[in-house]
Amino acid sequence: MxxxxxxxxxxxxxxxxxxxxxxxxxxxxxxxxxxxxxxxxxxxxxxxxxxxxxxxxxxxxxxxxxxxxxxxxxxxxxxxxxCTVKTKPYEGILELLENLTSENIKMAVFSNKADELTKKIASEIFPNHFDTAVGLSTEALKKPNPFEALEISKKWNLKPEEILFVGDSDIDMQTAINANMFPVGVSWGYRTEEELKTSGAKVVINNASELIEIL
Missing domain, CATH: 1.10.150 (DNA polymerase; domain 1)
Structure with missing residues (x-):
């Protein structure tokens, strides 16, 4: 794999x-x-x-x-x-994470949301799936700065090119490219497929299960 x-x-x-x-x-x-x-x-x-x-x-x-x-x-x-009143996982996400966990794929969250809130949402909505959840602690480390993504790769003892970076925005695709990770866009988020591809997405998926196919 x-x-x-x-x-x-x-x-x-x-x-x-x-x-x-x-x-x-x-x-x-x-x-x-x-x-x-x-x-x-x-x-x-x-x-x-x-x-x-x-x-x-x-x-x-x-x-x-x-x-x-x-x-x-x-x-x-x-x-x-x-922050968790109306916030819900997208369709198919929980099933995807279960499959990835069963395959021993390492998973992390990296968000531009405040670190405290990123950790709160990740732990409450996905309590058993992520080994790391990192949010914004200082403006200098905000995506598309790849620093935190590269720190995660070091923690996992993986090369950046062995990691998929999955997001819904141009900023996520830029972060992936800056980190030398494989950029995957999702079409169900807050930006268009065209924007994702223009920003460097190698693949844009339309449902969560397609991520398994990439792996």
Whole structure:
């Protein structure tokens, strides 16, 4: 078997978290009497970390660094309480993870979501499948920086080219390329198949079971 490990993105790849993220941010915006956004709009805000999402969600007239930081703290407090209310695994994901576990494939999560929340969601929704779940601890290590992905490969004692990197965004594909891992896009997330291919996806899968075929 060529590939011995898989690093998964979280939001838009393993779980549909759009509604919980959107609801938390809209709660903050409403408290400040700022305009809120639809779920469809938030779909394009997700992927570069929650601080970046806050910046995009705020009105351009209220987008100072101070305002972003204040709203980010408020958003995190809201989201921490509701991050698994509506968030659910995508269809076929649990079955996929069971199959991969039975085949002794190493698996990890690497997300641009805050590290605390990444670990919380991964442990609560997928309690028995991931040996590592890494989120954003410092802006400098945010995807597409491959540092954390390469740290995972070292932990596993695997070469980067032995690892699939699976995600739903251009940032995930760029991270895979930067880490010299095999980039796999998923079509059920928050970005289009065209965007994934343009960003370097070697394969775009339409359902979870297709990942087994790649392995």
């Amino acid at each position: 060529k590939f011995k490990g898989i690093i998964f993105d979280l939001d838009g790849t393993l779980v549909d978290s759009l509604h919980d993220i959107s609801d938390a941010m809209n709660t903050v915006l409403q408290s400040l009497n700022f305009p809120t956004h639809t779920y469809e709009t938030y779909q394009y805000f997700i992927g570069s970390g929650l601080r970046n999402l806050v910046s995009k969600a705020l009105p351009s007239t209220n987008n100072s660094d101070e305002q972003i930081e204040l709203c980010f703290e408020c958003m995190i407090n809201e989201y921490r309480e509701m």
